[in-house]
Structures are given as C-alpha cells and as structure tokens.
Amino acid sequence: MSSTYQKTEPFLLIHIALLAAVPFVMVLCIMGLAVGDPVLPGWLEMIILGLPPIALTVWIQWQKPLYPFSLWGLAKPATELSDLQRRVLSVLRRRINGWYTGAWVAVVTGVFLYVVFRQIYISAPLAADIAPFPPVLRLIGILWAEVFFLIGNLLLQMGVAAARVMFVPASEFNSLKPYEIDLIRKDFTILGMRSPHLLALPQSH
Template sequence: MRSFWTEPFLWIHLAGLAACPLALELVWLGLAVGDPILPVWLEFFLVAAIGLGPILWMQLTRPFDIFSILIFALKPEQLTQEQRRLLSLFKTKTNRVITIAATVLLLWVLWQIYRVAPVAAPVVPLSPRWHFLGLLGAGLAFLISHLFLQVPVAVAQVLLTSESEFVAATPYPVEKIPQDFTVPGVRVNKILSLTAKEAATPSVPATSSSAELTADQE
C-alpha cells in the first residue's frame, strides 16, 4: 500500500462520487417542472452552462483543494509536507483530457435526462408555471453533480501515483496555495480529529513507558 493512501481526505472526496447520481436525480425533477417555454436547445444549453462551465474552468485552472469538508477548509499553513506533496500531484497528475472527457460524459447524461424529464412531471411538487425556477434548480443541481464527479476523478488519478513519484514530489509552496487552488469555505486550523500520520501510528503513553523502563533498570 502506498504511504499517502492513509490520507483520509483522499478517501472522503473519492467517496463523494456517490452524491453525483443523487444530484442528477434533482436535475431530473427540476427539468420536469412545466413545459419548455424557450427552444429546447436553449434551455438545454442554459442548464449545461450553469453546471459545466464553472467546475470545468476551476479544475483546469485552479483545482479544488481537497483538504476541505463542506464549508470548512484547512489553512494552507496547517498542511503537512505530505499533504502539500499531494497538492503538487494534483497540479501535475490531473490529466486535462480525462477532465474534459468527464465533462463530455456528464453532458451526454444531461441530454438523456432532459429527454425523459416529462416522466417525472406527476411527482414534481411545483406548479408548471414555475418552469424557470425548475430550470434554475436543475442548473444548480447539475453544478453539484459535476463537482462530485470531477473531484473524485482527480483524486483517483492521484491515488494511482507510484510511491516513488510521491516521494519525489516537491511540497507545494504554502504562499502559492490560495493563488493556484480553489480553497472553499471558512479556513480553520483543524477539521478531522486524526491526521493521516496519527491514524497510521497509534499513540503510546511516553510517560508511563519511561517510568516502567526506569523501574526495570533499578
């Protein structure tokens, strides 16, 4: 097992992939509100632009900082050298072709959802006159689904990095992290109660051990 696989933030964000289909279900419900008012291609483009554009731009220019959960993010100066090495890998190992391919795949999924949206119309709680609200909700849900696809895809690429490449990676400069990565939410000193190093190495009460050793020597 690679040493950096003990980093809990990697697995937390990889598991976020499970939220993608749930968000796509909300897209389906949003598109089912009322009948199209604008041309079909225009409504489809509107939802696609809201959901795909911001996340694709983020991942290609300032990748998502995985050392964050919900509305909290670790301050850059609180990251260990190993964690900053991982950030370097996100800059070098994330393949732009795969990132764009994931976007194209989600665009195809959106078109399939748009085609079958009328099937969900009977269960939508909103009145048909709220069609534009449904479109907006679908766009925001599509944005969330795209985020929960792209971040796990990037994490998966980093997880496939060899141990030698990880060790050779230079820790990302602390002062450049806010400029080169998207650091979401409120910055805090600590999020998880256990760091990767602490989780991998159980603590031993040094005081009692020293006392026992002294007693034995006597």
C-alpha cells in the first residue's frame, strides 16, 4: 500500500487529475488537423507531425525527467522541497535491477500516444465542420495541432509519472534516500519560474 503522503501530495494529485484534460486537448489537436487537405502523402505527414512531439517528451523523460513540482509556468525551488518530496524525485530517477524504469515507461507511453495520434489523423476530415481556420490556412492549422499535441504529450507523461509514484509501496518509498538538492536542477527538466510559495501546504520532513 502507498503511504498517506503519496495519496495526499497535492502536486501528484493535480498531475493525475490533469490526465482528464488529455482528451480535450486531443480534440483541439484534431481540429487543427482538420484544416485544409494534406500536402504530403498521408502516411508521411502522419510521421512528420506525430513523431517530433512524442520523441521530444520521451527524450526528456529519459534524460532529464519532468520536474513534478511545477504547475502553470511556476516551479517550487529545490531548496524548498521536503524530504518526502525529494523521495518522489528519487522514485522518478531510480533503477530497478539495472533498468531505468521511468525511461521505459515513457517509451511505452510514447507508443500509446502515436497510436492515438494515428487515429486522430485518420479521423481529422470528420472534424472539418469545427476546424478553427479556413482551408487555405492549412499551415496554421498544423501549427495549432502540433502545439496541442505537445501539450497532450506533456500532460500524459507527467500524469503517468505521478501515478507511478502513487503505486510505490509505502515501505519501499520510505526507504528511498531523498534526492540530493544540488543534483535536482542538473537531473530534472524544470518548466517554470521559481515560486517558493507554490502550493505551500504543510509538509512532513
């Protein structure tokens, strides 16, 4: 069973809750793809448009995982994290039997996202009536779709990572060493400006 802390950590709960926004973001993506007609062969355009956002987020999660203590362009400074919060970072960077589990979970998530994107791309013509731009603005529609697909990738990868932390048994979680403060900026991708008071709720140490 996971610990009380894991079940109540607000950052983790918010990232998991934001998974509910992924379908809405994908609808916005399909609206962009519905603008105009493809210039390239469908299979080629699907690869060109689908792979970059997926590859970027998988690479980030593999090399420098997304920092979970950031929201809406703000990030809690590493120096303000409790020991429990730094254990969350240890979960995200740990290896089990030599395997960097977070990286492989990111890859599986990326494969799932490509399957989703393929279905979205194939279904895009059905959304022509709700396309946000006229057909002549195909390029703008593509940019619109790419932005929202990237956002969907980030939300899903971060939500899956937060869920992974939730499922770590309490005894295993508590046995982890808190992540070194000096290594956090080096080992994690921190999106947002420093905000010491972001979700400043009482934390156990």
